[in-house]
Amino acid sequence: MSVRQETSGYVAIPLEGLRVGSVVDFDLYLSREGEQEGGGGKFTLYRRRDLAIGDEHIQRLVDTGVRTLFVKVKDRKSYRRYLETNLRAILTDERTDLSRKFELAYEAASGLIEDVWRRPASADTMRRAEKLVNDTFISAMEQKRSIKYLLLVMSSTYTVYSHSVNVCLYALALAQELGMGTEEIQHFGLGALLHDVGKT
Numbered sequence: 001m002s003v004r005q006e007t008s009g010y011v012a013i014p015l016e017g018l019r020v021g022s023v024v025d026f027d028l029y030l031s032r033e034g035e036q037e038g039g040g041g042k043f044t045l046y047r048r049r050d051l052a053i054g055d056e057h058i059q060r061l062v063d064t065g066v067r068t069l070f071v072k073v074k075d076r077k078s079y080r081r082y083l084e085t086n087l088r089a090i091l092t093d094e095r096t097d098l099s100r101k102f103e104l105a106y107e108a109a110s111g112l113i114e115d116v117w118r119r120p121a122s123a124d125t126m127r128r129a130e131k132l133v134n135d136t137f138i139s140a141m142e143q144k145r146s147i148k149y150l151l152l153v154m155s156s157t158y159t160v161y162s163h164s165v166n167v168c169l170y171a172l173a174l175a176q177e178l179g180m181g182t183e184e185i186q187h188f189g190l191g192a193l194l195h196d197v198g199k200t
Contacts, residue, residue: 010043010070013079015062016096017104018069019086020055026075026082030066043070080111083165084128087136104163105136111191113161120197133189168193 010029011066018024029043045059046069061069071079078140087108116125152157171192175185 006115008043009073011073011076011079012068012070013070014100015058015067016093016100017079017083017086017090017107018053018058020058022082022086023076024082025049026071026078029070029072031070033054033070037071049167077111077114079106082106084112084132087132091136106162107138108132109168109193110159110161113164113187116164116194117161119194129193130186130190133168133172133193134186137168137189164193164196167195170190 018028027045027049028047030046030099032042032044047053061067083104087105089098090104093101109132112125112128113127115122119125168189172185172189175188180188
């Protein structure tokens, strides 16, 4: 199930994207008729925004067989920002499989690139882009088998924003293979991520 799946005005999100103890800025919904398809547009509010997600909430969902929640399409940007903020914890969570980690990282990065394109001169978006490359992608690339999963995620979607993420990921893999130092890899990755900014 892809993070990017949209159904009847809702976007499917995997439980692995939610961090215990965090407070979300979007409402979470359950599908009433089947989590894969989103229930044909029938959703029930599960958890209101601005409430902490406890371990007991996640465990109850897992115990009842729920692996997917939904957010309204209008809240997707908030969800992506939430992912971006919590991405380091997601990528280091040993309970989450590598393919899901990269899927979530890709979703967060695509949202960030959309923000960068909208506000290329913003110091905040540039700081976020640098943090994404330095703290997230570089550590993720160090994991074994990471290239295989990156290629799977990259081949599943293509937008203007995902193109920038794809170029960054390829560049980081190349820089790593060439044996560049950490600082060089950081600069190389950031340049690749931002290579199309200014075309708008």
